[in-house]
Amino acid sequence: MFDTLLVDISLLTLAVIIAVAIVQVRSLLCAIMLSGIYSLLMAMIWQNMNAVDVAFTEASVGAGISTVLLLGTLLHTKRQTKQLPTVNWGALTVVTVTGAFLIYGTLDMPDMGDPNAPIHTGRVVQQLGQRVGKVDREGIHHPWKYSSMAEQSVFHEDDEHPWAELYAEEYGTAEPEHGGEEHGGAHAHPTDDFMGHSPNTVTSLLAAYRGYDTMYETAVIFTAGMSLILLLRRRREEGTA
Amino acid sequence: MNNQPVLRVITKLLVPCMLVMGGYVITHGEIGPGGGFQGGVILAAGFILYGIVFGKEELHRVVPRRVTDGLATAGVLLYAGTGVWCMLRGGRFLDYGVLPGVDTGAAEALGMTLVEYGVGLTVCTVMITIYDMISEGVEA
Numbered sequence A: 001m002f003d004t005l006l007v008d009i010s011l012l013t014l015a016v017i018i019a020v021a022i023v024q025v026r027s028l029l030c031a032i033m034l035s036g037i038y039s040l041l042m043a044m045i046w047q048n049m050n051a052v053d054v055a056f057t058e059a060s061v062g063a064g065i066s067t068v069l070l071l072g073t074l075l076h077t078k079r080q081t082k083q084l085p086t087v088n089w090g091a092l093t094v095v096t097v098t099g100a101f102l103i104y105g106t107l108d109m110p111d112m113g114d115p116n117a118p119i120h121t122g123r124v125v126q127q128l129g130q131r132v133g134k135v136d137r138e139g140i141h142h143p144w145k146y147s148s149m150a151e152q153s154v155f156h157e158d159d160e161h162p163w164a165e166l167y168a169e170e171y172g173t174a175e176p177e178h179g180g181e182e183h184g185g186a187h188a189h190p191t192d193d194f195m196g197h198s199p200n201t202v203t204s205l206l207a208a209y210r211g212y213d214t215m216y217e218t219a220v221i222f223t224a225g226m227s228l229i230l231l232l233r234r235r236r237e238e239g240t241a
Numbered sequence B: 001m002n003n004q005p006v007l008r009v010i011t012k013l014l015v016p017c018m019l020v021m022g023g024y025v026i027t028h029g030e031i032g033p034g035g036g037f038q039g040g041v042i043l044a045a046g047f048i049l050y051g052i053v054f055g056k057e058e059l060h061r062v063v064p065r066r067v068t069d070g071l072a073t074a075g076v077l078l079y080a081g082t083g084v085w086c087m088l089r090g091g092r093f094l095d096y097g098v099l100p101g102v103d104t105g106a107a108e109a110l111g112m113t114l115v116e117y118g119v120g121l122t123v124c125t126v127m128i129t130i131y132d133m134i135s136e137g138v139e140a
Helices: A001-022 A029-048 A052-074 A089-106 A118-129 A147-152 A164-171 A201-209 A211-240 B005-027 B036-054 B055-060 B065-088 B102-133
Strands: none
Touching: A001 A029, A001 A089, A029 A052, A052 B036, A052 B102, A201 A211, A201 B102, A211 B055, A211 B102, B005 B102, B036 B055, B036 B102, B055 B102, B065 B102
């Protein structure tokens, strides 16, 4: 516990220092490089909180692609920022108030690692207990692909979960249904089979539970690419022609 | 940067690893961390590095603009098409449970995999396009 806290505090201190440096520095090249470092630090902080997927995205997108694209943009602009007044009181007030509200908003959240947090009384128990999607070719229950993960998990399938009562109250007793033939659409999912189709909860959430959301995100990225093509490529081709 | 031997050699060593890594992250998104978005970005980073070191013409020879444009569209269509496929099989849009598979769970896994491939394709090709457009007119 203490070592995690120590790493967290040092990383967050570094992140704050770099954030201040990004604001202070006048060379845009330095600012871009510092923001890349900031992203890497944040990736380490997420990793320290066991949020591997977030850390992965931060490292590849924040520190990787963003830095390259910002550097590409830099080639089209000046290398230095304009000299601005050192303290903009209006902006400082807005930022402080917004920050205070955000911190106030986190007060209602459960402590990190709190065993009574909703995620631990509901979802995690549910997911560790679920068996759908962990079948072999013959359709026999067997966590074939994920057996090592199942062994590592705190709760075994047949054990009484510490929060079993709470869980049953909330979700009903979870007995997975089987047989791919009988199911007929949206209501075919067993009660415990909401998002546990892959061992990576994040992927299940993004691709199945929030499938529409992810589809529109993909469409947004696609639209960004198409807009660039329509705006820049066509104009340049007309310019050269 | 075309005439720097160290950069050229290191790039040639790095790019295949980046591409394999990107493909791995896309295809194993359901088991480990990552997924279509992160994998697509890593794939794109490989191509962008290649483009930076060897020049835009060389990048366009490897992945022509027609290919990136087409694949960006194909990715979105693959995602939406998976949803439509679910509807054709009698379910709701993006209700993967009705796809072919030994049971609901396997069908869901298939649907999620297809969807992740779609995201990966679109993200990768759009990132290459953005780099292509932003760095245009600037010759290093």
